[in-house]
Amino acid sequence: xxxxxxxxxxxxxxxxxxxxxxxxxxxxxxxxxxxxxxxxxxxxxxxxxxxxxxxxxxxxxxxxxxxxxxxxxxxxxxxxxxxxxxxxxxxxxxxxxxxxxxxxxxxxxxxxxxxxxxxxxxxxxxxxxxxxxxxxxxxxxxxxxxxxxxxxxxxxxxxxxxxxxxxxxxxxxxxxxxxxxxxxxxxxxxxxxxxxxxxxxxxxxxxxxxxxxxxxxxxxxxxxxxxxxxxxxxxxxxxxxxxxxxxxxxxxxxxxxxxxxxxxxxxxxxxxxxxxxxxxxxxxxxxxxxxxxxxxxxxxxxxxxxxxxxxxxxxxxxxxxxxxxxxxxxxxxxxxxxxxxxxxxxxxxxxxxxxxxxxxxxxxxxxxxxxxxxxxxxxxxxxxxxxxxxxxxxxxxxxxxxxxxxxxxxxxxxxxxxxxxxxxxxxxxxxxxxxxxxxxxxxxxxxxxxxxxxxxxxxxxxxxxxxxxxxxxxxxxxxxxx
Amino acid sequence: xxxxxxxxxxxxxxxxxxxxxxxxxxxxxxxxxxxxxxxxxxxxxxxxxxxxxxxxxxxxxxxxxxxxxxxxxxxxxxxxxxxxxxxxxxxxxxxxxxxxxxxxxxxxxxxxxxxxxxxxxxxxxxxxxxxxxxxxxxxxxxxxxxxxxxxxxxxxxxxxxxxxxxxxxxxxxxxxxxxxxxxxxxxxxxxxxxxxxxxxxxxxxxxxxxxxxxxxxxxxxxxxxxxxxxxxxxxxxxxxxxxxxxxxxxx
Numbered sequence: 001x002x003x004x005x006x007x008x009x010x011x012x013x014x015x016x017x018x019x020x021x022x023x024x025x026x027x028x029x030x031x032x033x034x035x036x037x038x039x040x041x042x043x044x045x046x047x048x049x050x051x052x053x054x055x056x057x058x059x060x061x062x063x064x065x066x067x068x069x070x071x072x073x074x075x076x077x078x079x080x081x082x083x084x085x086x087x088x089x090x091x092x093x094x095x096x097x098x099x100x101x102x103x104x105x106x107x108x109x110x111x112x113x114x115x116x117x118x119x120x121x122x123x124x125x126x127x128x129x130x131x132x133x134x135x136x137x138x139x140x141x142x143x144x145x146x147x148x149x150x151x152x153x154x155x156x157x158x159x160x161x162x163x164x165x166x167x168x169x170x171x172x173x174x175x176x177x178x179x180x181x182x183x184x185x186x187x188x189x190x191x192x193x194x195x196x197x198x199x200x201x202x203x204x205x206x207x208x209x210x211x212x213x214x215x216x217x218x219x220x221x222x223x224x225x226x227x228x229x230x231x232x233x234x235x236x237x238x239x240x241x242x243x244x245x246x247x248x249x250x251x252x253x254x255x256x257x258x259x260x261x262x263x264x265x266x267x268x269x270x271x272x273x274x275x276x277x278x279x280x281x282x283x284x285x286x287x288x289x290x291x292x293x294x295x296x297x298x299x300x301x302x303x304x305x306x307x308x309x310x311x312x313x314x315x316x317x318x319x320x321x322x323x324x325x326x327x328x329x330x331x332x333x334x335x336x337x338x339x340x341x342x343x344x345x346x347x348x349x350x351x352x353x354x355x356x357x358x359x360x361x362x363x364x365x366x367x368x369x370x371x372x373x374x375x376x377x378x379x380x381x382x383x384x385x386x387x388x389x390x391x392x393x394x395x396x397x398x399x400x401x402x403x404x405x406x407x408x409x410x411x412x413x414x415x416x417x418x419x420x421x422x423x424x425x426x427x428x429x430x431x432x433x434x435x436x437x438x439x440x441x442x443x444x445x446x447x448x449x450x451x452x453x454x455x456x457x458x459x460x461x462x463x464x465x466x467x468x469x470x471x472x473x474x475x476x477x478x479x480x481x482x
Numbered sequence: 483x484x485x486x487x488x489x490x491x492x493x494x495x496x497x498x499x500x501x502x503x504x505x506x507x508x509x510x511x512x513x514x515x516x517x518x519x520x521x522x523x524x525x526x527x528x529x530x531x532x533x534x535x536x537x538x539x540x541x542x543x544x545x546x547x548x549x550x551x552x553x554x555x556x557x558x559x560x561x562x563x564x565x566x567x568x569x570x571x572x573x574x575x576x577x578x579x580x581x582x583x584x585x586x587x588x589x590x591x592x593x594x595x596x597x598x599x600x601x602x603x604x605x606x607x608x609x610x611x612x613x614x615x616x617x618x619x620x621x622x623x624x625x626x627x628x629x630x631x632x633x634x635x636x637x638x639x640x641x642x643x644x645x646x647x648x649x650x651x652x653x654x655x656x657x658x659x660x661x662x663x664x665x666x667x668x669x670x671x672x673x674x675x676x677x678x679x680x681x682x683x684x685x686x687x688x689x690x691x692x693x694x695x696x697x698x699x700x701x702x703x704x705x706x707x708x709x710x711x712x713x714x715x716x717x718x719x720x721x722x723x724x725x726x727x728x729x730x731x732x733x
Contacts, residue, residue, distance in 0.1 A: 210587040213505075213621070215698040217660050224585045372660040375695075376621030 066110035066150060068099060070121060070163075072143070073114035077180065079227050079321065080235035085207055088115065088165075089180035094230035095203040095254065096163070096183025103158040103189050109151045111143045118142040118167070121151070123185060124293065125161030125276050125439050126420070128153040130459040133420055135166050137388075137478060138460040142167075157422075158189030159276020160250045160295045168472050169256075171378070173209040173221065177256035177292075177468045180205070180230070184252055187276070196248035196299060200239055202310070203229050204262075204290065204322060206255045216411045218372065218379045221257045221469050225321045226312075232321030233311055242329045245302045248272075253290035256468040259413065259442065261345075262288045263313045263338035264326060266304035271350055273297035277422060279350035280435025287313060287338075289345035291415035291442040293466040307333050313341035347425055347441070351433035358426075358434070360403035360452060364394065367407045368414060368443070368465075368475070378473045381410075381465065387474025394463070395482040396455040404451045408443040414475070415440050415466040416449075420459065423451035440466055455481060496521060496535070497542045497560045497572065499689070499707070499720045501628050501653035501667050504591025504619045506581045507548035507726070515701065515724035517542040524715035533604055535715065538564040540572075552583040556597075562605060573606075575599025581617075591619045598637075608639030613649075624657040626665070633675070648675045655693065663693040667705060685714045699726045 075089045090096030101107050113119045120142045122134035130138045132153040143149045163185045169176030184201050208224035225232060241247055249269070253260050268284040275295050288296050311323020318337060325335045370379040380387055384394075396402060404423060406416055422439040426432065427450040443449045464476035496519045507513045517540070524536040541563070546556040556579065560572035581593030595615040603609050612635045619628035634647040649672070655665025667689040673679030691705030701724030709716045 208585070208587070210584060212584055217695050217698070222584070224587075372657070374621075374624030374657045375660075375663075376626065377623045 064108045064150070064152065066108045068107070069110040069112060070096065071112045071114060072119050072121075072181065075180070077230065079207060079225060079230065080232040083225060083232060083321075087174070087180045087207075090163075090183055094180040094205070094227070096181070098201055099163065099183065099185045101155040101185065101187050103156050103187050104154060106152060106154045110148055111151060112148040113143040113145060116145045118144055119181075120166045121163055121181075122166035122419075123151075123153065123161070123163050124417075125157075125159070125185070125295075125422070126153065126187075127156050127422075127457050128420060130420070130461075133462075134163075135419055135462045137462050137476065138419065155185075155187045157276060158187045159273055159278075160252065160297050161185040161187060161276050162252050162254065162293075162295070164254065169468050170472055173211075176472070177254070178209050182252075182254040184250065186250065195246065197245040198241070199248040199250060201229070202249055202251040202262075202324070204251070204253045204255060204260050205230070206258050206322075209256065213375060217375055218370075219375070219377055223258065223320070226255075226258075226260075226317055227321050228311070228324040231324070233309065233318060233323035234325070236324050238307070238325035238327035239310070240327055240329060241302045243302055243305050247300050247302060249296075249298050249300060251288065251290060251296045251298065253292055253294055255292050257292060257470075259289060259291045259415070260317065260322065261313055261341075261343055262290070262310065263341045264300060264310045265308050265336045265338050266306065267300050267302070267308070269296070269298035269300055271296060271298045274347075274350060274436060275422065275438045275440055277437035280352040281350050283349040285345075285349065287341050287343060287345070289343070289442075291413070291440060291466070292468075293415055293417055293440045294438075294442070302328065305331055307331050307335045309335045309337040311338060313338040313343065315339075347428055347436050347438075348431060348433045350436050351425070352435035355432040356434040357432070358401065358452060361400035362397065362402045363405065364402050365405045365407060366394075366463075366477075368410055370410045370412075378469055381470050381473050381475035383463075383475065383477045386477075388464075388471075388476035391477050393460070393478045393480035396453075396461070396479050398455050398458055398481050400455055402453045402455060404453055406441070406443045406449045406451065408445060408447055408449075411445050412470075413442050413444045414470065415442050417464055417466045418453065418479075419462040420457050421453055421455075421461060423453045426450040426452050496715065496718055496720070497540045498544065498558065499667075499669065499687075499705075499718070500703070500722060501651045501669075502593070502595060502615065502617045502630050503628050504581055504593040504617050506552065506554040506579055506593060507546045508728075509548045509550050510729055511548045512727045512729065513544075513546040513548075513701075513724055514727065515544040515546070515722055517544060518721045518723075520719045521715050522717035522719060524718070530607060531603060532607055533562075533564065533567065535562075535564075538562055546577075551585075553578070553580045555579070558599065560601060560605075570605075571602070573599055573601030573609075589620075591617070593617045603639075606639075608636035608641050610638035611636045626653070626655045626657075626663070628653045645674050645676060648672045648678075653691075655691075661695050663695060665691055665693070667691050669707075679713075682711060683713050684711055685709070686711045687714055687718070689718075689720065691720075700724065701726075 070090050078084050120134050132151050134140050165181035206223035206226045209221045211219050212222040214220035270284045305328040308326045309323045310326050312318040369382050417440045422437050425436040429447050458481045461479040464471040498517045519540045521535045521538050525534045526536040541561045543559045548554050556577035558575040562572050563569045577597040579595040597613045615632040630651045632649045636642045652668045655663045657663050669687040671685040687707045687709045689705035689707040694702035703722040705720050707718040
C-alpha cells in the first residue's frame with residue numbers, strides 16, 4: 001500500500017497532503033489535512049512525481065515494494081495565518097503522516113531525501129536491528145542528499161512511538177529536531193488499550209528557536225512559539241466530542257528541547273501507557289508532563305460539557321500557541337484555558353502498588369556532568385566523564401539484567417533515551433517502583449533514577465539525552481554487546 | 483549615567499560607572515543595585531562652586547523595574563560623602579529603556595536607554611541633563627563585548643550652549659570560569675560632537691574589572707580605574723552589588 005503514489009494526485013483541494021490510507025484513523029481527519037506549500041513547489045512536487053520512477057525501477061529489480069514512502073523536503077508551513085515558518089518536514093506536512101503499523105507484520109518504508117544534505121530517520125521506541133534503527137552512530141545508513149533508501153523492519157513493541165530525524169544540529173537551530181521532521185508511529189497490537197469512542201493524536205512542537213542566557217549562566221534554547229499538530233492555539237479546527245464519550249489521546253512531545261505540561265480543564269487523564277508501554281496502575285491525573293520524546297496514552301471521559309483548551313497550563317507557552325480547542329457538540333463559547341494547575345508529575349503514580357524487587361546482574365553507574373564553555377556557548381556534556389564521540393563503548397552482556405544508575409549531577413533535567421530497547425524504572429529520587437517501562441525518562445537535576453535494562457536485542461545501541469542541544473554537545477554513549 | 487554626563491574640563495562625578503548590557507530586567511522583577519565609587523586620586527580643588535571629589539565616596543542606589551520582556555524603568559538616588567561634608571543627597575535620575583526582544587533573534591543584543599534627571603549645583607554645574615544611550619552587545623563563547631555610544635545634553639546650567647556631548651563606553655570581558663569573568667571597561671567623554679576636545683581635555687578612564695556570577699539573583703562588579711588624561715580623575719575604585727527580587731504570580 002504505497003500511500004503517496006504519486007503524491008501530486010493525492011492532494012486535497014486545500015493543497016494538503018491527502019492521507020488516503022490513514023483517514024480511518026482519525027475521527028477528525030481535517031486536523032491532519034494541513035495547508036502546506038512546498039518551497040520551490042516545482043522542485044518538491046516534481047520530486048514527488050519523479051519518485052514513482054525509481055520505485056518502479058526498484059520493483060523491476062526485485063527489490064521489495066515499499067509499503068510507505070516518506071519524502072523529506074523543505075516547506076513553508078502556516079502555524080497560523082500570521083505565522084509562517086520555513087522548515088524541513090516529512091511529506092509536506094507537520095507533523096508527518098501518521099504511520100499505523102501492525103505489531104509483528106514486516107514493513108518496508110522508502111525514504112526519499114530532497115535535501116542537499118544527508119538525512120536519517122529514527123524509528124523511536126522500536127526494538128529493531130541496528131541497520132534499520134536510524135542512528136548513524138550505531139551504523140545505520142544515512143539517506144544521501146537527493147537520494148533514497150529502503151528500510152525494512154518488523155514493528156515491535158506495540159504502542160505509541162514516533163519517527164524523527166536523528167541528524168545532528170550542532171549549533172544550527174534550523175537542523176535536527178528543531179525542524180518539523182517528526183511524525184507519529186503507532187503500532188497496533190492484537191489487544192487494544194481498551195474501549196474508546198474516538199482517538200486523537202496530539203503532537204507538541206516548539207518553533208523558531210533562539211539562544212538565550214539561562215539562570216545558571218549557561219546558554220539555553222528558547223522558542224518564539226509552539227504548536228499542537230502543527231497549528232498554534234486558535235488556528236486549528238476544534239476536536240469535536242460528545243458528552244459521555246471516551247476519547248483516547250495519544251500524545252507525543254516532539255520538541256527538540258522543551259518539556260511540556262498539558263491540562264484539559266474540568267477533565268482528568270486516565271493514563272494507560274507511557275512511551276507505548278502499558279502501565280501497571282492506570283492512574284488518573286489532572287496534568288500530564290512530557291519531556292522531549294516522551295509519549296503518553298491516556299483516556300479522557302468527556303463528562304464536563306463546554307469548550308476548553310487542551311494545552312499548556314503555563315501562560316507563556318499557551319499564549320505562544322501550545323494548545324488546541326476541545327469542543328462539546330452543541331456548545332460554543334470562549335474556550336476555558338487551563339490555569340492555576342498544580343504542575344505535579346510522579347512516575348510512581350503509574351507503578352505497581354507494591355514494588356516488585358528484582359536483583360540485577362550488573363550495576364552500571366552513569367554519571368551526567370557538564371563542563372562550562374562560556375556564557376555564550378553550550379555546555380559540554382559528559383557521561384562518566386567522557387563526551388561523545390571520544391567516549392569508549394559501554395559493554396552489555398546479552399541476557400543479563402543491567403541496573404542503569406542515572407546520576408544527574410548537573411543543574412538541568414535530562415530526558416534520557418535508550419535506542420532499540422526499553423527499561424523498567426526501579427527507583428526515582430530514592431523511592432522504589434516497578435511496572436513502569438519506558439524508553440525516555442526525565443532525570444531531574446541533582447537526582448538519581450535507577451532503571452533495569454535486560455540486554456535482549458544485540459547490536460550497538462545509542463544512549464543519549466534527547467535534548468538536541470545536549471546530544472550534540474557530547475551527551476551520548478554507545479552501548480555495545482560484549 | 484551621571485559619570486559620563488559631566489562635560490569635560492570640569493570636575494567629574496562618578497556616581498554610576500557601568501557599561502550597560504542590552505538585557506533588560508525581566509517582568510515582575512525588581513533589580514536593586516548599590517554603586518559604591520571612591521575617588522582615590524581626583525579633583526582636589528573647587529571648580530567654581532562645585533565641590534572637589536578627591537577622596538569622595540559616592541553611593542548610588544539604582545532601582546530598576548522590569549515592565550515586560552523588552553522594557554524597564556530605572557530610578558537613581560545619588561549621594562556623596564566627603565570629609566567635612568557628611569552624607570549629601572546629590573540628585574535623582576529616571577531611566578526608561580527598551581530593547582530588541584530576544585525572540586526577534588537578532589545576531590547582537592540592542593537596546594536604547596534614555597536618562598533624565600537633576601543634580602545639585604554643588605556637585606555638578608548643570609543641574610538638569612539628558613542622555614540617550616544606544617547599547618549593543620554580544621556574547622560569543624567565553625567572550626563578551628558591549629558598546630554604549632552615548633550622547634548627552636545639558637538642559638540647565640552653563641554647558642547648555644555646548645550642545646550634544648559624545649561619551650562612549652566599551653566593555654570587553656572573558657569568562658575565566660562560570661563564576662568569574664574578567665575584563666576591561668573604558669569610559670570617555672570626547673566633548674561636543676561638533677567640536678571634539680583635545681586629548682588633554684578629554685576624559686578617559688580604563689577599568690580592569692571583575693564580574694562574579696555567583697547566583698542568578700546577585701550581581702557583583704569590581705574595578706579599579708585609571709584616568710590617564712589631565713581632565714580625568716586618576717584613580718577610582720568602584721564596586722557594584724545588585725540583587726534581583728522576583729515578585730507576583732509565577733507563570
